[in-house]
Amino acid sequence: xSDITISIARDFTKTPGARLKTDGEYSGEEFREKxxxxxxxxxxxxxxxxxxxxxxxxxxxxxxxxxxxxxxRKYGKERCLKxxxxxxxxxxxxxxxxxxxxxxxNG
Amino acid sequence: MKKLSRKGKLLNLKHAAKSNKRRLIxxxxxxxxLRLEHEENRAQNLSEYRKVWWNKETxxxxxxxxxxxxxxxxxxEMLNFFxxxxxxxxxxxxIFFDMSKVKQITGDAIVYMLASFDWHRKKYGHLHIxxxxxxxxGCKELFHCSGFFKYMHTxxxxxxxxxxxxxxxxxxxxxxxxxxxxxxxxxxxxxLENRSQAKAIYRTIIxxxxxxxxxxxEKGNINPLWYLMAIYYQSRNEIxxxxxxxxxxxxxxxxxxxxxxxxxxxxxxxxxxxxxIHITSDSDLIVSALNGxxxxxxxxxxxxxxxxxxxxxxxNKDIDDLIIVxxxxxxxxxxxxxxxxxxxxxxxxxxxxxxxxxxxxxx
Numbered sequence: 113x114s115d116i117t118i119s120i121a122r123d124f125t126k127t128p129g130a131r132l133k134t135d136g137e138y139s140g141e142e143f144r145e146k147x148x149x150x151x152x153x154x155x156x157x158x159x160x161x162x163x164x165x166x167x168x169x170x171x172x173x174x175x176x177x178x179x180x181x182x183x184x185r186k187y188g189k190e191r192c193l194k195x196x197x198x199x200x201x202x203x204x205x206x207x208x209x210x211x212x213x214x215x216x217x218n219g
Numbered sequence: 220m221k222k223l224s225r226k227g228k229l230l231n232l233k234h235a236a237k238s239n240k241r242r243l244i245x246x247x248x249x250x251x252x253l254r255l256e257h258e259e260n261r262a263q264n265l266s267e268y269r270k271v272w273w274n275k276e277t278x279x280x281x282x283x284x285x286x287x288x289x290x291x292x293x294x295x296e297m298l299n300f301f302x303x304x305x306x307x308x309x310x311x312x313x314i315f316f317d318m319s320k321v322k323q324i325t326g327d328a329i330v331y332m333l334a335s336f337d338w339h340r341k342k343y344g345h346l347h348i349x350x351x352x353x354x355x356x357g358c359k360e361l362f363h364c365s366g367f368f369k370y371m372h373t374x375x376x377x378x379x380x381x382x383x384x385x386x387x388x389x390x391x392x393x394x395x396x397x398x399x400x401x402x403x404x405x406x407x408x409x410x411l412e413n414r415s416q417a418k419a420i421y422r423t424i425i426x427x428x429x430x431x432x433x434x435x436x437e438k439g440n441i442n443p444l445w446y447l448m449a450i451y452y453q454s455r456n457e458i459x460x461x462x463x464x465x466x467x468x469x470x471x472x473x474x475x476x477x478x479x480x481x482x483x484x485x486x487x488x489x490x491x492x493x494x495x496i497h498i499t500s501d502s503d504l505i506v507s508a509l510n511g512x513x514x515x516x517x518x519x520x521x522x523x524x525x526x527x528x529x530x531x532x533x534x535n536k537d538i539d540d541l542i543i544v545x546x547x548x549x550x551x552x553x554x555x556x557x558x559x560x561x562x563x564x565x566x567x568x569x570x571x572x573x574x575x576x577x578x579x580x581x582x
Contacts, residue, residue, distance in 0.1 A: 130428065174429050
């Protein structure tokens with residue numbers, strides 16, 4: 113059971129965009145700054161975060177990499193892998209994909 | 220010889236000056252006349268593309284469109300056709316596009332035509348073209364409903380639409396809402412029940428838009444346009460998507476190592492002095508980018524996933540018939556690659572989706 117739940121479709125958008133805010137609306141950067149950065153700013157914060165990936169039209173790789181890979185590059189991959197849990201019923205392979213972006217980041 | 224007086228010498232000089240002036244003017248007129256005739260003859264002379272002629276009555280070049288008006292199915296002839304257009308338009312001739320003999324027309328050709336006009340108008344500041352519609356009723360109807368005429372001065376009604384055509388649209392930004400509209404179009408016509416197919420289309424479109432925004436054009440370009448269109452073919456139960464950007468082309472913008480840079484320069488030099496070929500062909504470069512061989516122009520390790528993601532959708536059979544045409548490269552992931560004789564302006568990414576009918580067990 114996680115401490116915090118974020119549903120991308122419910123809390124952010126059903127139509128995620130690309131990587132950066134300069135690319136257009138609903139970018140990975142925007143999502144990360146709005147929802148994830150505030151939860152990672154405090155180094156002592158150890159709450160688990162469940163990210164629900166269902167309910168959207170789809171995800172570009174650039175969105176996922178910037179949102180979660182970018183988080184790992186900023187705060188460290190171990191910390192991200194420890195605190196983040198992903199739920200994706202519609203596309204189970206998404207979880208694996210995001211985990212790879214976090215693991216492969218130089219954080 | 221009789222010696223001339225001073226007055227006589229002066230008169231001679233004046234006469235000589237007048238005579239010289241007359242001769243100069245006469246020669247100039249003759250040169251101008253010859254030049255005009257030469258220009259006319261050059262226009263009249265049939266070039267390597269034998270469907271170009273000079274219309275004396277309207278004083279414009281007529282360029283006949285290929286019967287198979289499709290870049291992905293008939294790349295070489297179409298490139299030739301557009302090269303003729305660019306050549307004569309650059310020289311400020313008026314041009315008439317004769318599309319009467321077109322028997323097959325696809326979305327990629329319509330998109331490419333509009334983008335070519337747009338590019339030409341922005342680069343040279345002028346565009347003098349007229350044209351007609353295909354005689355074939357099906358082609359004519361599709362052409363009129365494509366959305367092409369919304370962006371032209373025309374007598375064709377611009378509000379003509381068809382439910383099976385997602386009209387040509389363009390932008391310079393990533394538009395998630397538009398990608399969502401495309402998904403809805405696919406869901407309505409193909410009754411998509413397979414969620415992974417819908418997500419694959421969405422991913423492909425967003426990746427294409429993002430690539431155009433970030434990589435396709437030279438840095439500092441304030442208007443990195445992309446164009447998008449989709450057509451549903453009921454007879455084949457498939458939708459054909461076309462995405463296009465008139466940027467520098469994938470082989471130009473991707474990251475290459477020093478050896479590839481050198482071989483490209485060498486092959487360009489060889490090409491200038493003879494009919495040389497690219498040692499690393501444009502098709503090879505596109506395939507390499509699709510395979511994720513660290514081709515991102517940013518040189519950052521976590522980048523360069525866009526094209527491989529699109530290829531993954533094709534490998535998973537969520538999208539079909541993925542064809543990428545860029546510069547001289549023609550890559551057909553489910554067919555044969557080709558090396559085109561001249562450059563395509565920009566990059567075309569074309570793919571299809573077919574309805575996956577779930578199997579029913581009759582037990």
